[in-house]
Each structure stands twice: as structure tokens, then as C-alpha cells.
Amino acid sequence: MMDFFQGIPVALQPINLFYVLAGVVLGNIVGVLPGIGAIAAISILLPVTFYLEPTTAVIMLAGVYYGAEYGGSIASILLNLPGTASNAITTLDGYPMAKRGDAGLALLTAQLSSLAGGTFGILCMVLLSPLIVRFSLSFGPAEYFATLFLGLVAGSVAVGGAPIRGVAMVLFGMLLGTIGLDLNSGVARFDMGTPNLLDGLSIVAVAMGLFGIPEVISNLGDRNDGRHAITITAREMFTAFKRLKRIIPSILRGASVGSLMGPLPGAGPTIASFLAYSLERSVGGKKHEFGTGRINGIAAPEAANNAAAQTAFIPTMTLGIPGTPTMAIILGALMIHGIAPGPQLVSGHPELFWGLVASFWIGNIILVVLNVPLIGVWARLISVPRRFFFPVIIALICAGVFGVANSTFDIWAVLVMGVFGTVLRFFGFSPAPLLVGFVLGPMIEEHLRRALMISGGEFAYLFSSPTAIVLHSITLLMVISPIVGAIWKRRRRLAQSKTTREMDQRP
Amino acid sequence: MFNKRGFLKMVVGAMTLATATPALAQDSFPSKPVRLIVPYSPGGGTDVTARIVADGMSKYLSQPVVVENRPGASGTVGTLLAKEADADGYNILFGIQATLALNPSLFTSATYDSKEDFTGVALLSESPYVITVPGASDITDYESFADAANDNMTMANGGSAALLAARLLARQADLNFTNIPYPGSGDAISDILAGRVNAMISSPVSVLPHVESGALRPILVTSSESYPALADTPTADSLGFDGFNVVGWYSVVAPAGVPQDRIDILNAAFNETLADEAVRQKLIDVGVTPSSRGLDAAATSAFIASEVDLWSKEIADAGIEAK
Structure with a gap:
């Protein structure tokens, strides 16, 4: 805790303040733009950081990373286009709110939940770092399998409409996820003979294809263009603040899920937001309102992905384990300066680690200060006739997808996924569970097979730790509770109708 | 702002420049930035190394060396791209053991012959x-x-090169452990730190901080010479496996057909870069041992050819078929 205070002066140095501002502003912008994510921006900035002090360099790159989580929600809510994959879930309730005229409230909720989630994550870093390191080290293949299984089940039953459709979409997503080289045997699966598919489909291409392109296509025929402008007055904002009181529990639940998921390598903000949303839907009450524009459905995932974006730095810095590709680039920036992330980083370079943590909070504050006054401006975007947006959106998506791996093949992949996504939308299937399956499918396969290899084929190994058992129990509960609930309701109805019939039969 | 005359001046000026450039190019190579294709994602160990070298090179070539990341398919995508690039010396490839010596024997999609399609520039x-x-x-x-190895040991590896090194050792030392594959050594670290796998084979750079903290203990290194940062760790050779020498290497190659004088200019620039004390220190800091052999271009080609032969034979002997 005391260490944290020695980081504040570092973060407040003018040069560091300047670069945290530059980082978060850039992150916010790339976050808003669909397709272009933090990873593209950070790769472009990497060479610039050679000429900066390591602390300053990491402060800026980190700012881009968590700044994108803020910006990403804006496009999700206003345009139904997730700015980044971890904001995809925010479209489920954010966009319906914007459609019925509550864009301002939705944006305010997203921004404040982001701030609260980010702050929660930073507090976890300051107070619980050693515990979190121990927690993430305790996660082996068995625990991962349990988490991912929970994620897949939650993705099918708790995200979007009918469970059977959800299951179908998750399974299809898992199938898409199998494309590419198999890690264990090196066999290429469904590669259609092109080396471009050996690493699988790009997640950016899938996310943008499924969410972005169908949104554009299905609105093309929409002649009723000029959606009435929304003006947000100070008084409305004030009443909005009052309504926000009831999202505090959602934020706390979301931020807790996010803080736990963030440090797990491979999991990160995307899984955190999915899990937080399904948890919220299960325990937050008024289940049927989710997906129709419920404010809690924005608060929980936005708090979760921002908390995760902060705690993800713990294993990156203290163990040298980058959880996501973006984190790997930030590690690279440190290594180029001759700083090896690892157990000695915090003791060897306290000014760097705590300076970075302190800068996180400054960056979070800057983001809210920037975005909240702009909510009125953002919300007005919705009244711009969409025909002006569409070419820009398509161009941005193509540029962003290309930027990830400099590959034109990925642009074609977006097109194919876009056509597929449009068909799905036409038949009323939600793309969110498909994305869940696509992200989690390859991971669950990897960890299941690794668990079985380590244990020599013992399935019992999957249930060998308390964490795994608790997680599997939650999954089981999630599956049976709706069934039990349905039976219980039917019994009661039967009993009721029986009594009414008996009453009828009375003379 | 621009009148007609001004515009014409600009056009004429631009045309003069355009005709002047080729004349210059005949005299001096390079006359424009050199593109260094790195077949891995930005920020990874390979990319960081490539950027340090590219940065140093620019000084000796008097032209920027621009890193272009073309990741995909374990490095195959970028390598194929370099094979197709113009053989004019302005397109060079960061070639590593996995992409040049292993992938053609492991993946049918790696449709290049490292000996035929590329010519060595320098060994890094x-x-x-x-x-x-x-x-x-x-x-x-x-x-x-x-x-322990013969008693149900699990050995993590973070990629095909490390896996093959492990297999080679197992065969020569008659050991019997189960190889557990991970996408990268970073992914394996938490499992080895927590003891869920019994051992790990990796490049030194990914484990050095943990060796220093005592969380991991080094057992042996696979080169015949000892490794400076792990001077106390025995080499396989010193343990009695005569001549056992498996090293990962970084090189720069060009598509076949680049004029020899250009290759020589590039080779000289790389070797000067590697002799630069500041660059050496930066490389050592990121865990890369700069080659001090100063191989010329022909010797680099010969080295790569010998590695291609060694590994294609080992892979065939191990009964692994290209997929």
C-alpha cells in the first residue's frame, strides 16, 4: 500500500502525464472506431517507445489498452457495432436503449461503470497483488477447463434468446474455432489449402463480420432514416445519476468477475464481460428484461472488462506471462529497454510498477472527464443519417482488420462472415453466443487435452481441485435451475387449476 | 494558394527528381528504405530482436530498415511472402531456425525450399x-x-523447435518423458512455476528472471559451449553426450537472385551492427546471444543449408510426417 504512494509522484511527472493523456485519448478513439482495436494502435506505437523512458513508454501503451475499453462501449451502444470484442456483449442491452431514446443514460452508465470497474481493478492491484498472483498460478488445465466450460454453458443459456438456439450457435462457434493448426499434432484443420487459415480465423474478422457487416446490410433498406435527434440536458443527466444508484450491485459483481478473470492468461476482458453479463442475468433479477435495454446489462460487462484490463497487468509485470497479444507487445516494449518482467520487477523497478499503477487511475479519470461531457455530442451521432455512416464503417472495419496482421485475406474473411452474419440475423439467431464459442472453443480443447496428457488420461484430474469443483457446481446449477424453475411453476399452475376445477365442481 | 505557374514548377521539379533517382541508384545501394519482413507478431521475442538489429543497421546503410510484421502459420506466411518479393536487395527476411530449417519438413503448406529459394545474408x-x-x-x-525422466515425467515445450530439441535429447540420452505442447513458453511458465508439469525446455530468455529468483532451477543447456548467463549449468556435451549441440538461431536472408554486390553490402552492414557494443548489449539484455563469428554471406548460406539437412533428417528419423 505504501509502495503505491511512491508511484504517484512518478505518474504526476509532466512527461508521464502527457503520455498517459496521449495514450488514453488515442485508445479511446481506436476503441470507438469499429475494427481498429488497441492491438493495431499499440503495434504502430511500439517503435516510438524506443525513444522514451521505459516507464513513460509503458504508461502510454497501457493507456491505449484500457482507453480502448472505454471507447469501445460508445460504438456498441450507438451503432450496435462493438468497438472491440470485449464490448460485443454491451450491444445486447446498450443498443435497444439507444433505439428507444435512452442513449444518453446508456452512455453515462457505460462510462461510470467503466470508471468504477477500472478503479476496483486498480484497488485489487494495490491491495491484493500477491494474492492475485497466487490465484492465477493456481489455475492449471483443470481449473481452466472448468472456467471455460462454465463460460460456454453461460454463453449458450444466458446470452440472447432461446437456449437451444444459443447452444447451436456456441457449437457452431467452436467449430469455426477449430480452423487452423492443431497445437498437439500440427495437423492443419479445415485450412482449405491456404496458409492464411493455418492460424485460424482472425477474431477481429469474426467479430466485425458477425456484428458490423449485418448491421450495415440490414439497415440499407431502412428508408426511415432521420432518427430524431436526442438532446441531453443537464437536468436529464442529473436524473440519470439518480437512476444509476440501482446499478451499484451490478457494477460490484461485474468488477469482481473482471478482476478475477483479468489475470488469467488467455482469458482477459472479453471472457470477463461475457461471464459478468451471464452472472448478472442469473442473479440480478428481472431476467426477461435483459436484452431489451436493461441498464444493468450494460453496467456489469463494462465494469468487468475494465477491471480485467487493469488486473491483466499483474501477471504480465510480475510473472512475465502476457495474457493477451496486446500484453505481449507491452512486454516487448519493456524488454527492448532491457527490463525483464518477472518476480524481480516490482522490487527492482518499483518506480516503474507503481508509477504505472498510479497512472492507470489518472488515465481512468481523464477518460471519464473527456467522455462524460461529450455524451451529448456522441448521442447526437445517432441522428446522423446512417447512409453517411455506412461507407465509413465498412472502410474502418477493413482497415482495422487488415492492420492486425497486414493480411488482405482477413478482409475477405470479414466479407464471408458478414454474409453469414446477415443470414443468421435474418433467421433471428444472436451472434453473441457464436463469438463466445469461437473464443472459448479452441481454449477449452487445448486445456482439456493438456489436462489429460499431464494426468496420463485420468478424467478425475479435471475434478481434482476445490476451485474446479466449485466452478463445475456453478455450471450445473446454471443448467438445472431453469429446468427446476419451470417444473416448479408448472406444478403450481397445475395445483391451482386443480383447486379451481374442484371449486367449479362444487354444487 | 497555388497558381498555374507554381503548379507547373512543382510538376517539373517532381519529374526531375523522378528521373534523377534511378541514376543515383546505379551508383549506390541502398538508395531507398530496406524492408525487413518479420514473420511473427509485433512485440514478441523475435520481433524485438529484429527491431534492435534493424535500428542499428540503419546507421550503417544510411537508409532506414523498416520492419514489416507478417505473422501467421508459425512464420510460414511471412516467409512465403519474402520468397515472392523482388530480389533487388530491398526485401530481406528475418529467417529463424523454425521457419527456415524446420517448417518445410513439418508443414506441407510451407512450400519453400530454404536452400533454393533464399540466399543467406548474415547470421545474427x-x-x-x-x-x-x-x-x-x-x-x-x-x-x-x-x-525422474523415466518415471512419468512431463516436459513442457513452447513450440516446434524446443519440442524437437527435447526429442533429440531424449533419443541421445535414452530418456523417456511426456512432451506437453504449449503455444509459447510464456503460456507454460505458470504451469512449471506451480509444479503442474515437472520440467520445461525453452530458450534461456523466457526463464532467466525465474532462475534468478530461485523459482526455477536450470539442469542443462543444449549447446556444446556453456551459456554465459547460466555459466554454472552443465552442457549436454559435458555430461557425456559427445557433440550434442542444438541451438536456436536468427539470421537474415534474401530471396534468391539478389546481385552479389548488394548481398555483400548488406552483409557488411549486419556484421558492423553486430560488432557495435551498444547493439550487442541490447541483444544480450533481451536474452539473445549475438553471433561473434562474423560469417560472410556464403558462410551464412552454408550454415543454413547444414541446419536444413540436419533437421530434415532428424524429423524424418523421428517418424514425423509433414502435415
């Missing part, structure tokens, strides 16, 4: 692999390692 580094065990493990030296 050679580093061994190191086998580590958790600090809390009972294994303290090679002998206890060998005993």
Missing part, C-alpha cells in the same frame, strides 16, 4: 535451449533428472 545469433525444473523439485542435477 545462436542461443541454446535450457531445461529447467521448479525450484521446489527434488531434481537438483542431471542424474536425478534422468532418474
